[in-house]
Amino acid sequence: MPEPRTHARRTLLAGLFDLGAVAGHLLLATAVPGPNLVGHAASTSALMGLTAWLAPKVSYRRRDALWWLSGLGGFYVWFVVAWRLAYLPHRDWPPRDDELPHAVYLRESPHVGVWRDGRRTVQLVDLRGRSRTPTTDSDRVSRGRGGER
Secondary structure, eight states: OOOOOOHHHHHHHHHHHHHHHHHHHHHHHHHSOSOHHHHHHHHHHHHHHHHHHHGGGGTOOGGGGGGGGGSHHHHHHHHHHHHHHTTTTSBOSOOOGGGGGGEEEEOSTTOTTEEEETTSOOOEEOTTSOEEOOOSGGGSOOSOSTTOO
C-alpha cells in the first residue's frame, strides 16, 4: 500500500481539484451562448454530475450533489469531496453506516487510524515485516467507529 500523502501534498492536490472545478464552472458559464442564467445552469449541471460521480468514493451520497442548487452549499460539498479525494486510497474519515460491513480499520504502523475499503484486496504488514492479506474478523470492524469493536 502506498504511503499516505503529506499534508502539503494533500493540500496542493485538493487545491488543484478546487481550482479546476471553479475555473471550469466559470469558463462553462461564460462559454454557453444565451442569457447568463442558461450558462450558469449548464455549468452547475456539469458540477452536479461530477460531484454525484465522485461523492460515493469519499463517503458522501450521490444526492449530496443537489447542494449545488443552493449556491454556496455546492462549493462546500465539493471542497470536502476534493479534500478527501486528495488522500485516497487512504481514508482519515469514518465510514458511513452503510459502508461499515466493508470497512477495514488499519492497525499496523504507519497506517494506524486509517480506513480502507475491504472489498478490494488490501496488503497489510504485520509487526515482524511479513506481508499478509486480512482474512479474519479481527482485521475488520464490525459495527463500530474509530476502531471500536
